[in-house]
Amino acid sequence: MDNKLVERIESNPHYQELVSKRTSFAVKLGIFVLAMFYAYILTIAFNPSVLGTKIGEGVMTIAFPVAAAIIVVSFITTLIYVSRANNEFEDLTDKLREDVKDDL
Amino acid sequence: MFRILAIISIFAVAMFAAGDATFEASKRDINIPAIIMFFIFVGGTLGITYWAAKKTKSASDFYTAGGGITGFQNGMAIAGDYMSAASFLGLSGLVYLKGYDGLVYAVGFLVGWPVILFLMAEKLRNLGKFTFADIAAYRLAQKEIRTLAALGSLAVVTLYLIAQMVGSGKLIQVLFGLEYEYAVILVGIMMIVYVTFGGMLATTWVQIIKAVLLLSGVTFMAAMVLSHYGFSFEALASKAVETHNLGQAIMAPGGFISDPVSAISLGMALMLGTAGLPHVLMRFFTVGNAKEARKSVVYATGFIGYFYLVIAVIGLGAIVFLNSPEGQAYFVDGKLFGGNNMAAIHLSHVVGGDIFLGFISAVAFATILAVVSGLTLAGASAISHDLYASVINPNCTEAQEISISKKSTIAIGAVGVVLGIAFEEQNIAFMVGLAFAIAASANFPILFLSIYWSKLTTRGAFIGGLIGLATAVSLVILGPIVWVKILGNAEAIFPYKHPALFSVTAAFVGIWFFSVTDKSERGQKEIELFRPQNVRAETGFGADGAVDH
Numbered sequence: 001m002d003n004k005l006v007e008r009i010e011s012n013p014h015y016q017e018l019v020s021k022r023t024s025f026a027v028k029l030g031i032f033v034l035a036m037f038y039a040y041i042l043t044i045a046f047n048p049s050v051l052g053t054k055i056g057e058g059v060m061t062i063a064f065p066v067a068a069a070i071i072v073v074s075f076i077t078t079l080i081y082v083s084r085a086n087n088e089f090e091d092l093t094d095k096l097r098e099d100v101k102d103d104l
Numbered sequence: 105m106f107r108i109l110a111i112i113s114i115f116a117v118a119m120f121a122a123g124d125a126t127f128e129a130s131k132r133d134i135n136i137p138a139i140i141m142f143f144i145f146v147g148g149t150l151g152i153t154y155w156a157a158k159k160t161k162s163a164s165d166f167y168t169a170g171g172g173i174t175g176f177q178n179g180m181a182i183a184g185d186y187m188s189a190a191s192f193l194g195l196s197g198l199v200y201l202k203g204y205d206g207l208v209y210a211v212g213f214l215v216g217w218p219v220i221l222f223l224m225a226e227k228l229r230n231l232g233k234f235t236f237a238d239i240a241a242y243r244l245a246q247k248e249i250r251t252l253a254a255l256g257s258l259a260v261v262t263l264y265l266i267a268q269m270v271g272s273g274k275l276i277q278v279l280f281g282l283e284y285e286y287a288v289i290l291v292g293i294m295m296i297v298y299v300t301f302g303g304m305l306a307t308t309w310v311q312i313i314k315a316v317l318l319l320s321g322v323t324f325m326a327a328m329v330l331s332h333y334g335f336s337f338e339a340l341a342s343k344a345v346e347t348h349n350l351g352q353a354i355m356a357p358g359g360f361i362s363d364p365v366s367a368i369s370l371g372m373a374l375m376l377g378t379a380g381l382p383h384v385l386m387r388f389f390t391v392g393n394a395k396e397a398r399k400s401v402v403y404a405t406g407f408i409g410y411f412y413l414v415i416a417v418i419g420l421g422a423i424v425f426l427n428s429p430e431g432q433a434y435f436v437d438g439k440l441f442g443g444n445n446m447a448a449i450h451l452s453h454v455v456g457g458d459i460f461l462g463f464i465s466a467v468a469f470a471t472i473l474a475v476v477s478g479l480t481l482a483g484a485s486a487i488s489h490d491l492y493a494s495v496i497n498p499n500c501t502e503a504q505e506i507s508i509s510k511k512s513t514i515a516i517g518a519v520g521v522v523l524g525i526a527f528e529e530q531n532i533a534f535m536v537g538l539a540f541a542i543a544a545s546a547n548f549p550i551l552f553l554s555i556y557w558s559k560l561t562t563r564g565a566f567i568g569g570l571i572g573l574a575t576a577v578s579l580v581i582l583g584p585i586v587w588v589k590i591l592g593n594a595e596a597i598f599p600y601k602h603p604a605l606f607s608v609t610a611a612f613v614g615i616w617f618f619s620v621t622d623k624s625e626r627g628q629k630e631i632e633l634f635r636p637q638n639v640r641a642e643t644g645f646g647a648d649g650a651v652d653h
Contacts, residue, residue: 001636001639001640001645001646003635003636006635006639009639009643009645010635010639015639015642015643018642018643019642026222026223027222029218029222030218030219030223033215033219033222034219034375037211037212037215037375040211040371041212041367041368041370041371042367042368044208044357045363045364045365045368046364048357048358051204051356052355052356058338058341058342059341059342059345059352059355060337060338060355061204061355061356063204063207063355063356063357064204064207064341064355064416067204067207067210067211067416068413068416070211070214070215071210071211071214071409071412072409074214074215074218074405074409075402075405075406075409077218078217078218078221078401078405079402081218081221081222081398082221082398082401082402085226085395085398086395086398086399093643093644096643097643097645100645104646
């Protein structure tokens with residue numbers, strides 16, 4: 001990739017839209033997952049007994065549903081990301097390719 | 105295939121004959137149906153390996169499978185890699201031993217995947233090379249980066265290998281009644297044979313098939329466990345609390361992850377380590393484009409997440425069934441036969457009889473062999489390709505490089521056997537946690553910064569990466585597990601079990617400092633090269649379709 005092409009792509013509005021949308025989407029989801037996981041880890045680190053809080057009369061604690069929820073929510077975030085990335089972001093990439101295809 | 109079966113048989117017979125008096129006392133009855141199942145499945149996977157290995161000739165086939173693996177297949181293969189002995193045997197063993205703490209590992213292992221997807225997967229694919237060293241070397245100097253990547257890979261591979269060796273050694277011990285040391289040596293020899301005979305691409309298929317079998321197997325096992333309790337998780341948990349000697353404590357985090365620093369450190373290692381495992385990163389180059397790379401993470405996360413939820417049931421089931429009066433048959437001298445890592449294997453016998461024990465053992469063993477071969481190959485090529493052919497002797501012939509690669513395979517196998525024996529009593533999920541800590545400290549920072557930080561230079565990456573690696577390795581050695589339990593010293597020099605918090609920080613600070621103070625001409629050129637690299641990472645232009653190497 002020569003510098004001229006790099007500059008042409010960088011100044012293309014589709015490229016700018018792709019990068020800014022994807023970066024902000026990925027960063028938001030990433031921060032969400034990180035915050036969820038670190039809230040969990042910091043609870044274990046500093047106040048593990050919170051997770052030992054019982055649900056109802058039996059032995060069941062909130063620790064198990066919390067772990068299961070983190071696993072399920074993590075999976076859902078990957079679904080959310082991919083359903084947008086494989087449509088919207090791929091379309092933008094295709095438009096950009098169309099714009100610069102003579103130089104590729 | 106027959107050669108391997110013959111070797112196993114000869115060894116098995118020889119080991120039985122060699123049994124001494126104390127060994128006889130702890131030996132268990134040989135379980136013929138289980139052993140037959142075992143041979144059928146192990147033989148089958150070896151057959152697949154042989155078939156796939158014959159179909160792949162070129163280096164490009166070898167690395168990328170022609171770029172023709174779909175997102176779904178790749179997701180299954182990643183899940184297969186991930187559901188290794190450490191996850192299956194180690195996590196279920198940890199839940200059996202400590203209760204909830206095992207699940208903390210499961211959550212951490214899983215949470216790494218969304219992070220990989222958002223930050224790394226498509227950029228790795230778009231930079232479109234074969235190994236993670238190639239990505240870091242995209243704009244940095246080959247020699248330094250390859251040396252560092254090889255050292256990082258070897259450290260990760262060695263620790264990961266120990267975990268798998270312990271798991272497979274224990275498995276052979278339980279199934280065939282061999283003494284642990286002989287079982288580990290046997291696995292070491294099989295591993296070396298398997299690597300020279302099978303090859304890397306074949307493991308994709310073995311992993312896919314194994315992932316299906318293992319998911320079916322654990323689902324069956326969990327269903328059998330829950331069927332005794334009217335499919336109520338609560339009822340199972342009540343019984344587990346009743347029978348476990350820690351009582352209600354197994355329902356919350358505690359014993360194993362006991363201090364705040366260790367908890368934070370472990371969380372960091374698990375989350376970032378996945379993005380630094382050489383054999384996992386390689387999987388993103390086997391798919392055709394960024395779209396498939398993303399899909400594969402979704403499938404992988406789904407399968408792995410399901411697997412971990414099921415493992416929680418299996419771990420609690422092991423507590424209940426193995427602590428029951430009937431479960432006493434699986435104990436020798438008051439200790440679970442084969443150690444706590446074997447809890448799931450014994451449980452499979454309780455709920456499914458001899459045939460199911462054979463099935464689960466065989467699937468577990470086949471996966472260990474596939475993972476171990478992949479690891480050994482990654483380690484051997486780090487020595488022969490990155491260290492020897494790129495750094496030590498750049499003018500070497502291909503024959504010399506191949507010869508070094510074979511010798512490295514044998515050396516890594518031998519190291520795996522020796523360390524596998526030394527680490528016999530350690531929980532393998534914990535061992536993998538340490539491997540993740542090293543991956544998070546040595547490989548991840550360089551990879552991450554080379555993709556995202558324009559001011560990274562070779563000097564910064566090399567010195568900072570070495571600092572991260574050296575910190576992680578020395579803190580593991582000076583920590584409570586190796587310094588006290590393995591080397592027998594009275595007190596650990598480094599008090600925490602998990603070094604990642606310190607070593608990851610050291611790596612990032614080191615890389616930052618030695619990059620921004622790098623005023624050399626080469627450094628300036630590397631900074632300028634970031635722009636074209638970044639455009640390619642964002643768009644995949646220049647890397648579309650099959651990899652163009």
